[in-house]
Amino acid sequence: xxxxxxxxxxxxxxxxxxxxGKITFSENTLPTRVVNKNSTFGYINIVIDLIKQAxxxxxxxxxxxxxxxxxxxxxxxLYAAHSELSHQVLRELNAVLATRTYLVSHRLTAADLxxxxxxxxxxxxxxxxxxxxxVHVSRWFDNLQQDSSIRQSNKLVNFSTLYLASxxxxxx
Amino acid sequence: MAAGTLYTYADNFRASKALIAAQYSNANxxxxxxxxxxETNKAKDFLKKFPSGKVPAFESNDGKYLQDSNAIAYYVxxxxxxxxxxxxxxxxxxxxxxxxxxxxxxxxxxxxxILGVIxxxxxAEEAYSRAKEDMKAALNILDSHLLTRTYLVGERITLxxxxxxxNLLNLYKFAFDPExxxxxxxxxxWFTTLVNxxxxxxxxxxxxxxxxxAQPFGATPGxxxxxxxxxxxxxxxxxxxxxxxxxxxxxxKEKEPAEELDASEEAxxxxxxxxxxxxxxxxxxxxxxxxxxxxxxxxxxxSIPYFWEKFDPENYSIWFGEYKYPEELSKVFMSCNLITGxxxxxxxxxxxxxxxxxxxGEDNNSSISGIWVWRGHELAFPLSPDWQIDYESYEWKKxxxxxxxxxxxVAQYFSWTGEDKKGRKFNQGKIxx
Numbered sequence: 116x117x118x119x120x121x122x123x124x125x126x127x128x129x130x131x132x133x134x135x136g137k138i139t140f141s142e143n144t145l146p147t148r149v150v151n152k153n154s155t156f157g158y159i160n161i162v163i164d165l166i167k168q169a170x171x172x173x174x175x176x177x178x179x180x181x182x183x184x185x186x187x188x189x190x191x192x193l194y195a196a197h198s199e200l201s202h203q204v205l206r207e208l209n210a211v212l213a214t215r216t217y218l219v220s221h222r223l224t225a226a227d228l229x230x231x232x233x234x235x236x237x238x239x240x241x242x243x244x245x246x247x248x249x250v251h252v253s254r255w256f257d258n259l260q261q262d263s264s265i266r267q268s269n270k271l272v273n274f275s276t277l278y279l280a281s282x283x284x285x286x287x
Numbered sequence: 288m289a290a291g292t293l294y295t296y297a298d299n300f301r302a303s304k305a306l307i308a309a310q311y312s313n314a315n316x317x318x319x320x321x322x323x324x325x326e327t328n329k330a331k332d333f334l335k336k337f338p339s340g341k342v343p344a345f346e347s348n349d350g351k352y353l354q355d356s357n358a359i360a361y362y363v364x365x366x367x368x369x370x371x372x373x374x375x376x377x378x379x380x381x382x383x384x385x386x387x388x389x390x391x392x393x394x395x396x397x398x399x400x401i402l403g404v405i406x407x408x409x410x411a412e413e414a415y416s417r418a419k420e421d422m423k424a425a426l427n428i429l430d431s432h433l434l435t436r437t438y439l440v441g442e443r444i445t446l447x448x449x450x451x452x453x454n455l456l457n458l459y460k461f462a463f464d465p466e467x468x469x470x471x472x473x474x475x476x477w478f479t480t481l482v483n484x485x486x487x488x489x490x491x492x493x494x495x496x497x498x499x500x501a502q503p504f505g506a507t508p509g510x511x512x513x514x515x516x517x518x519x520x521x522x523x524x525x526x527x528x529x530x531x532x533x534x535x536x537x538x539x540k541e542k543e544p545a546e547e548l549d550a551s552e553e554a555x556x557x558x559x560x561x562x563x564x565x566x567x568x569x570x571x572x573x574x575x576x577x578x579x580x581x582x583x584x585x586x587x588x589x590s591i592p593y594f595w596e597k598f599d600p601e602n603y604s605i606w607f608g609e610y611k612y613p614e615e616l617s618k619v620f621m622s623c624n625l626i627t628g629x630x631x632x633x634x635x636x637x638x639x640x641x642x643x644x645x646x647x648g649e650d651n652n653s654s655i656s657g658i659w660v661w662r663g664h665e666l667a668f669p670l671s672p673d674w675q676i677d678y679e680s681y682e683w684k685k686x687x688x689x690x691x692x693x694x695x696x697v698a699q700y701f702s703w704t705g706e707d708k709k710g711r712k713f714n715q716g717k718i719x720x
Contacts (some may be wrong), residue, residue, distance in 0.1 A: 212477065213472055213476070214472060214476050214479075215476060215480075215481075216437055216476055216480035216482070218478070220483075221479070221480050221483035222484070250434060250435060253435065254434070254435050254436060254437055255437070257435075257436075257437075258436075258437035258438075258442050259441065260664065261441075261442040261443075262442075274435070
């Protein structure tokens with residue numbers, strides 16, 4: 116698992132205007148969230164708990180949307196959270212986002228939010244050429260980070276060199 | 288906040304800009320309910336408020352008047368849509384201008400011949416052949432802009448998105464075939480996202496993209512222009528009248544392309560409103576969609592009994608339609624085009640109707656006939672002027688749903704077997720679903 120797995124949870128909670136509670140996470144124990152003396156165990160469970168608690172349509176409106184949102188959260192934890200897989204993840208996401216503005220449906224859902232928080236360190240450290248290579252991910256990420264309530268204290272990742280793409284369109 | 292009345296005919300993409308903007312800003316914009324195109328906007332008191340007599344036109348509740356769709360949309364919008372900084376506002380204006388000068392002219396030259404609102408003439412044909420290239424150039428600019436951006440200005444939906452997507456609306460619905468669309472994935476993504484926003488959907492409904500190649504000037508592949516003649520003549524007459532009218536209004540001005548667009552727009556407005564003409568008839572228990580699905584997925588041995596089990600003779604009827612002029616039929620493929628062309632023109636009937644039309648015989652010796660099922664007990668075609676192009680070339684006979692003969696006919700046509708009255712063998716069938 117990636118080093119800082121707690122931060123995305125705290126950020127998600129803060130965006131949803133929820134109390135993050137005490138989240139503990141270590142090599143040998145199950146991730147645990149304690150809030151008001153109630154405990155939730157397991158990483159995915161904590162994420163889904165947060166989303167459900169927020170009671171917004173970020174969870175997805177239809178059953179299909181809800182299932183898709185969960186699928187992306189699982190993907191975020193199993194793959195995107197592992198920095199050694201970052202290129203594979205970016206490649207896969209890039210293919211998905213070529214034809215989509217958001218991951219699920221046609222609006223922002225918890226899938227976008229959570230993946231955004233998970234990918235923040237990856238994107239911060241991405242080389243300019245890779246930002247260009249995964250241009251659809253870059254575009255999606257930039258759209259999210261421009262909302263200050265989503266971005267919170269995260270560094271604004273610079274994609275501005277991408278203007279090269281419109282001057283001399285590369286084949287993507 | 289802006290509140291007032293919008294004067295427009297139904298399904299006017301220009302008016303949609305203002306209505307969508309109002310959805311975002313919660314401005315109270317009502318569409319004038321008893322607006323009649325060509326009457327309301329030519330009336331004296333209307334012209335006093337809006338001298339050009341063009342629509343959409345907006346009258347605010349506190350007595351302000353505005354014309355031009357983009358101006359109205361701007362007025363009823365909110366800060367987010369107009370742009371937050373001066374730079375964003377300027378960018379929005381820049382794209383509005385792009386939409387009007389780069390997209391709309393080529394768009395109209397492309398889509399109006401397809402919708403049949405301008406008749407075939409050398410100028411229109413030339414414009415049509417140029418339109419595709421002009422549109423490609425404009426879309427390329429848009430596509431590379433949207434490669435790195437989600438929306439046109441400032442990463443959020445603004446008037447720029449609303450205006451340009453509305454200008455592209457009829458093109459996605461009627462002109463851009465799948466092959467053409469493929470070149471512009473970023474524009475497609477952006478457009479799809481927009482028209483699926485609840486604020487857009489409320490105004491536009493579900494937007495269906497074109498799934499085939501559109502034919503201009505009322506032609507269908509294989510050609511049966513004669514069938515469209517009547518409609519065209521009607522349109523021609525109307526247009527002549529309009530042109531005369533325009534001549535009176537602007538006696539010295541050269542006829543500009545912009546005017547031509549207005550004339551065709553007027554014809555567009557005269558097109559029937561897109562309400563389902565079957566709505567006035569009781570729904571009954573027969574579920575057309577279920578049957579079509581079953582028919583497509585199952586063998587006729589199962590689907591024909593299914594049809595009789597579900598069929599609701601109270602509210603639905605079965606008809607036999609036979610082409611009146613079999614001696615005019617020559618090549619088989621042309622006859623098939625005649626059938627599919629008819630299906631295309633009856634597009635809006637699909638929801639409440641099903642048909643299996645068969646061609647019997649071979650080149651220069653063939654006949655066309657078919658079994659039709661639709662809601663209601665009367666001939667469905669007079670319900671909508673859209674549907675009246677072909678049906679008079681067919682002899683229609685209502686079938687008694689209870690008789691054995693009908694069952695035999697239905698079985699024969701649904702399973703594409705047998706022969707016609709003169710013993711010509713089944714050749715090809717087409718399903719209307």
